[in-house]
Amino acid sequence: xxxxxxxxxxxxxxxxxxxxxxxxxxxxxxxxxxxxxxxxxxxxxxxxxxxxxxxxxxxxxxxxxxxxxxxxxxxxxxxxxxxxxxxxxxxxxxxx
Numbered sequence: 452x453x454x455x456x457x458x459x460x461x462x463x464x465x466x467x468x469x470x471x472x473x474x475x476x477x478x479x480x481x482x483x484x485x486x487x488x489x490x491x492x493x494x495x496x497x498x499x500x501x502x503x504x505x506x507x508x509x510x511x512x513x514x515x516x517x518x519x520x521x522x523x524x525x526x527x528x529x530x531x532x533x534x535x536x537x538x539x540x541x542x543x544x545x546x547x
Contacts, residue, residue: 454509457479458519459519463518482542487504498530502529502545504544505541506541508540529543
């Protein structure tokens with residue numbers, strides 16, 4: 452597995468009422484980012500999510516972040532799970 456793309460992980464805090472969310476924590480990590488596979492795509496649709504991308508990264512670098520930013524676009528982290536072994540984590544990213 453080759454972690455060759457930069458991904459910015461964000462924790463956003465939404466204000467009461469209206470307004471832009473505030474970034475409370477962020478980290479820039481290397482990840483393997485790809486289109487979701489068929490199984491991941493349909494599992495996401497069954498759960499009510501339209502998975503746009505999947506990102507695999509080192510598990511120790513993930514700390515319950517809520518959003519990710521890749522190529523200037525912000526994604527919501529809709530699901531996390533083990534990938535291949537316990538050293539990696541797979542993030543399912545949803546647009547919007």
